[in-house]
Amino acid sequence: xxxxxxxxxxxxxxxxxxxxxxxxxxxxxxxxxxxxxxxxxxxxxxx
Numbered sequence: 001x002x003x004x005x006x007x008x009x010x011x012x013x014x015x016x017x018x019x020x021x022x023x024x025x026x027x028x029x030x031x032x033x034x035x036x037x038x039x040x041x042x043x044x045x046x047x
Contacts, residue, residue: 004043008035015042 002024007014013035016026025046029038 006039006043008039013038013042015039015046017046 003018017024
């Protein structure tokens with residue numbers, strides 16, 4: 001099973017994809033509080 005994990009709790013926005021507890025992709029962005037602008041492009045890059 002694949003899991004999409006999204007972290008927007010701080011200034012760093014993070015996206016990762018796990019498959020059976022193995023990390024497939026992890027992206028972080030430290031562009032301040034622009035998560036709403038960066039989240040979807042980050043998800044697209046990770047798949």
